[in-house]
Amino acid sequence: MTNKLIYQISLTMINGVGDILARHLLETFGDPEAIFSEKKQTLEKVPGIGTLLAAEIKRPEVFLKAEQELAFIEKNNITPYFLTDNEYPERLKQCPDAPVLFYFKGNANLNQKHIISIVGTRHSTDYGRELTAGLIDKMASLLPDTLIVSGLAYGIDICAHRNALKNQLATVAVLAHGLDRIYPSIHRNTAVEMLPQGGLLTDFPSKTEPDKPNFVKRNRIVAGLADATIVIESADKGGSLITADIAFSYGRDVFTFPGRVTDTHSKGCHLLVKQNKAGLITSAEDLISAMRWDIPQQKQSGAIQTELSFPEREDFTQIQSLLNEKKELHINQLALHLDIAVHQLSGILFEMEMNGIIKTLPGNIYALVKN
Known part of the structure; x- marks a missing residue:
């Protein structure tokens, strides 16, 4: 097994040979050992290889680096997954640029029945963090076999991991460096907490910097x-949109939460919807319904809440009482009754609308949603 693994790791250590070309070599020669055993002249004739890459394949340094990496993963109880392994995640294997080899430390089932990726801005707001917490809390309640995937970054990523841990959901972080370090280092404790019921995954060997x-x-x-990627908050540019675009290119489902049209951190979310790349959701139930996932029977007792759960608040109750009495009120009238500034009130009304308590009528008029 070790000898076989040396060839598998070596395939990923060849300068200039990425995952797509490595997969092409595997399809041509059958397995990594056959690739390295082949004559240089034969390798040169493979489309995309040529003289320079054939020489790189034959460099002895390739095996030296592979041996060092093998020693590292054995010492640290890290599991390698090669593309042809039976245990290799089925969803990932379907992707044309899937890593030929990746490294995993942890205990998560990477073929879990329900897997969602949650991504978003590094500069998350209270609104974004609240949405993340509410989504994961409800998923844990309705589908406790859900695996949460994210990137351990600041903002929405770390919020997703921590809320998964809080709700006893498995959670996996995909890293942009080797498993000999954690970046950002401030998230090391969370990364360690993830190992028993989740894990850390990367296709980068040790000594790789987080460039x-x-x-x-x-x-x-x-x-x-993942089955689906959920964008919580995103500016009009950034890694979250790149992830969403990749998921869309794979034919996977993409979803996003709405925000105010003036919110910088919701511009990317709205852009995905306008481009027809993402479906709009406001709750875990929306996600489950869109994915056509079955909720276990015991989880369906009583009425199913259709919006994210927010704690009962006095300002919500006051507005509900007013609208129950007056039926409909303009935002300025509401502000006068409540003795609150319009710009403060608009935020409260937005939260209530997202929670399905009120609705907006033409002309900035608000009314209760009838049950």
Whole structure:
């Protein structure tokens, strides 16, 4: 097995040979050992290889680096997954640029029945963090076999991991560097907490720095591991949109939450909807319904809540009482009754609308949603 693994790791250590070309070599010669055993002249004739890459395949340094990596993963109880292994995640295997080899430390089932990737801005707002917490809390309640995938980054990523841990859901972080380090280091404790019921995954060997291009590359794994990618908050540019685009290119489902049209961190979410790349959801139930996932019978007792759960608040109750009495009120009238500034009130009304308590009528008029 070790000898076989040396050839598998070596295939990923060849300068200039990425996952797509490595897969082509496998299809041509059958297995990694056959690739390295082949004559240089034969390798040169393979489309995409040529003289220079054939020489790289034959470099002895390739095996030296592979031996060092093998020693590292054996010492640290890291599991390698090669593309042809039976245990290799089925969803990821379907992706044309899936990693030929990746490394995993943890205990998660990477072929879990329900897997979602949750991504978003590093500069998350209270609104985004609240949505993330509510989504994961409800998924844990309705589908406790859900695996949460994200990238361990600041903002929405770490919020997703921590809320998964809080709700006893398995959660996996896809890293942009080797497993000999954690970036950002401030998230090390969370990463360690994830190992018993989740794990850390990367296709980068040890000693790989968390350089910017690596984050873009790792996004294909975040998208490829999951049934669906959910964008919580995103500006009009950034890694979350790249992940969503990759998921869309794989034919996977993409969903996003709405925000105010003026919110910077919702511009990317709205853009995905306008481009017909993402479906709009406001709750875990929306996601489950769109994915046509079956909720276990015991989880369906009583009425199913259709919006994210927010704690009962006094300002919500006051507005509900007013609208129950007056039926419909303009935002300015509401502000006068409540003695609150319009700009403060608009935020409260938005939360209530997202929670399905009120609805907006033409002309900034609000009314209760009839049950």
